[in-house]
Every structure is written in C-alpha cells, then in structure tokens.
C-alpha cells in the first residue's frame with residue numbers, strides 16, 4: 430500500500446454463519462458490524478485481510494421452518510439469504526466472501542472431512558440416546574437442563590431421541606485442548622469465557638454424535654447416505670471450506686484465522702468442538718475465539734422468534750437514523766465482551782451526546798470560525814507557531830486506538846477517539862480564537878484554527894474503520910474534496926497534511942440533533 434512503510438501483516442476474521450430460518454435482527458448485526466470494523470482497520474493498516482461471513486442452511490430447524498411455511502428448504506431460505514445480503518449492503522459490510530453451506534464447494538469438502546476422520550478412526554459408528562433441543566441443534570445432559578427438563582438457551586422442553594449415529598472421538602482431545610489453552614491464553618477471549626471453557630473441559634468430554642437419521646435436510650455421510658452430517662460439524666467447517674481447504678490458495682494464505690468473532694451462546698462449539706476437529710485433521714488452530722456478550726431487550730436475549738418479544742429490524746433503524754449512527758451505537762454502547770441493553774432511547778442519547786454535540790460541534794465550530802475569521806480558507810500549517818498540544822494528543826490517541834484494536838476492544842477504541850474530540854473542543858475554549866482575533870494576534874489565531882481543523886481530519890482517519898459515511902463528510906467540510914482518502918492508517922495519521930488555502934464547506938451539521946432526547950416519531 431503506498432505510503433505505508435510498516436511491515437504488512439495478515440488478518441483473517443470470521444463471523445458466525447447465521448441461520449436463515451428467519452430475518453436477522455440487531456444481535457446478528459452487532460457481531461457483523463464489529464467484525465467489519467476490525468476488517469476495515471486491518472485493511473487500512475495494509476494487512477492482507479480476509480473477512481468471511483455467510484449462512485448456515487442445513488438442519489432440522491431450517492427444515493421445520495420451511496415446512497411450516499409450506500415450502501422446500503431452499504425455496505424458503507433463498508429470500509432470507511437475499512435479505513441478509515441486502516442488510517449487509519445497507520450497513521456497508523465489507524466482507525470478502527459470503528459462504529452458504531448449501532453450496533457445492535462447501536458440501537464436497539465437508540464430506541471429505543467426514544470421510545477422512547472416519548478412515549483414520551476419529552469417527553466411528555454407535556447408538557445415541559439423549560435429550561435434544563431442536564432450536565440449538567444440540568443434545569444436553571440432565572445436569573445442563575433447567576427445571577422441568579428445559580433447554581438452558583431457549584427455555585423450551587427438550588426431546589428424548591434415540592438414533593444410530595456416528596460419533597467423533599471428542600474425549601480424546603480433552604487433554605490436548607487443555608494444554609493448548611494453557612500455552613495460548615489468548616486462544617479464548619475474554620478471560621471470563623476462557624475460564625468457562627476450561628471448567629467445562631475439566632469435567633471430561635464425551636464423544637460427540639455427529640450424524641442424524643431423523644431428518645434429511647443436511648449433507649449426506651458419503652459412505653452411509655441414510656445419515657446426514659450433524660449441522661454443527663457442517664457449519665464449523667465453513668471457516669476452512671470457504672478458503673478451499675485442504676490445498677486452496679486462500680487456505681494457504683489465510684489459515685489459521687486470527688479471530689472467530691462469535692456470541693457467547695456458541696462458545697463451546699467454537700472453543701471445544703472446532704479446535705478438536707482441527708486437531709484431528711492435523712490443521713493449525715485459530716489464534717483466537719472471541720465470545721462477545723448479548724444485546725438484551727428488557728433483560729432478555731433478543732430472539733428471532735421469541736414469542737411476544739420485540740424483534741428489532743436493523744433496516745428500519747438505518748432508515749430512521751442513518752447507517753453511521755446505528756454502527757456507532759452498536760460499537761460504542763456495550764463494553765465489548767459484556768452483556769448490554771439495547772434500546773432506541775439509548776441510541777438517540779448516543780446520537781445527541783456523542784455524534785451531534787461532540788463530533789458534530791467540533792466540525793461546525795471549526796468551519797464556522799475559519800469562515801468568519803479567515804475568509805473560509807484553511808490557514809497554512811503553522812510550524813513553530815503551534816504549541817503542539819493537539820498534535821501530541823492525536824499521536825497518543827492513535828496509540829490508544831491501536832492497543833484497543835489489538836485486544837478487539839472496539840468501545841475502548843471509540844472512547845479514545847472521543848477523548849480526542851473532547852480535547853479539541855476544550856482547546857478551542859481555552860485558546861478562545863475569538864479573543865485572539867480581537868487582539869489582532871493573527872499568527873496564533875491561524876495556528877490554533879489549523880491545529881483544530883487538522884485534529885478533525887485525523888479524527889476522520891481514526892473513525893474510518895468504524896463509520897462509513899462520516900469520515901468523507903467531515904473531510905469535505907474541511908475542504909479536502911470528495912476524492913480524499915488516506916492511503917493507509919499510518920500515512921493518514923501523519924500530522925500536518927491538511928493543505929493550507931483549501932476552502933471549507935459549511936453546508937449542514939454532520940448530525941442534526943434529534944429533538945427531545947427521545948425516539949423520533951415516525
């Protein structure tokens with residue numbers, strides 16, 4: 430990448446592949462927007478980056494949803510997958526590949542994985558009897574169930590199933606997994622999730638049933654087509670089938686993944702079953718499985734089909750507030766890793782306090798003063814006339830953001846950027862350009878306004894991984910023109926690039942305040 434001298438890294442990030450049994454909601458949007466911000470950040474830094482998302486289309490849950498709608502599975506799924514892609518388009522999700530598990534490129538390789546594990550003895554045939562939750566596509570032990578034999582995730586009754594089944598020798602991998610987690614403490618994050626995974630493995634792992642005969646909608650076991658492959662084996666494999674495992678060019682380039690970003694609901698699948706499968710295949714393990722918390726509404730997890738529960742349609746939120754306010758709210762509101770509440774009121778509060786007041790005002794005041802005091806032209810870079818305060822603050826902020834991003838802590842990165850915005854607003858108050866003007870101190874006036882405007886430009890660069898329209902709008906107000914794009918993160922952050930003489934454009938505030946601090950009326 431031109432302008433970047435830093436050594437290039439490599440970055441492969443994935444989201445879960447979502448079930449297209451119903452339209453996606455704000456919870457799926459949360460994970461995907463977070464992954465997008467991380468992918469954009471690494472791309473901007475010049476890292477060779479791959480961002481994978483997709484849909485998980487097999488299994489009984491999908492088969493039942495389709496049947497209920499009187500449709501064939503694919504006929505039922507296709508429009509939901511299209512709506513999913515449309516949602517990602519509206520949010521400017523910059524994925525490099527979208528995998529559907531019904532694609533031949535995936536099905537063929539899942540069969541190849543199953544075959545190989547069978548031939549080497551890691552998969553064997555037996556009989557399974559257990560308590561099964563269809564919504565989770567998972568068996569539970571008695572101890573894991575809620576009172577009354579109900580699923581701990583969906584709180585609905587589980588079913589007793591008995592079937593001939595193939596099993597994966599998960600038990601064999603308990604010890605190697607524990608050793609791996611010990612040697613690589615960053616493998617499961619955040620640390621609270623690591624403790625949960627370690628405690629679970631220490632109880633001992635049972636072999637896992639990995640085929641089903643009770644329904645047909647799945648990938649057939651290649652050597653025994655009465656069985657379909659368990660949907661979680663099918664689904665987890667997407668992270669390598671999409672790269673062309675075992676010998677595709679992308680596979681060699683990007684595996685192992687740097688991070689599988691997921692919700693904590695599917696942590697055990699990703700931090701236990703998936704690495705055990707990879708160990709059995711002799712493939713390297715992902716560097717990190719990051720299990721973030723849940724967005725809650727009124728204290729409950731948002732469900733696609735929670736009876737009576739509210740399901741928030743992200744498209745409506747984008748229509749009402751714009752794409753960047755929605756992205757910003759999701760990335761900023763909840764400490765990453767923790768659970769947090771979603772509400773439209775909170776979104777409006779963030780909009781008014783952070784976007785309209787802090788960021789919007791910085792741009793509005795800066796361009797306003799340049800207009801009034803300097804005939805609308807950016808002054809020349811001040812050199813020694815600058816006190817260097819904002820340049821130093823900007824440099825320190827970039828370092829804070831980089832540290833936060835290395836730990837996947839997106840809210841902390843945004844907090845750092847907002848501290849810089851706050852510092853610049855305070856600097857305007859302290860330096861009082863209007864007083865410098867009255868005193869006729871032209872040199873200081875120009876130096877102060879240059880530094881504030883340059884800080885706003887840098888804020889645009891820092892925000893580029895997170896927001897998709899605002900940086901350009903901010904830069905155009907500073908007279909940079911619609912074509913301006915920093916060549917890279919490093920190049921964009923170099924201080925003093927705002928060209929003197931450019932004419933500021935003061936058309937409208939970036940984020941007009943929403944009246945009343947309450948949800949706007951339709």
Ligand code: ME8
Nearest residue numbers: 445446447448456460485664665691692723724731
């Ligand atoms: O589990 N808060 O798909 P899924 C935060 N197909 N994140 C949420 C959320 C909420 N309230 N609700 C959903 C599956 N998510 C499998 C995955 S991967 C090989 C197979 C996000 O459609 C979060 O990332 O049920 C969660 O893990 C995922 O959506 C579950 O999506």
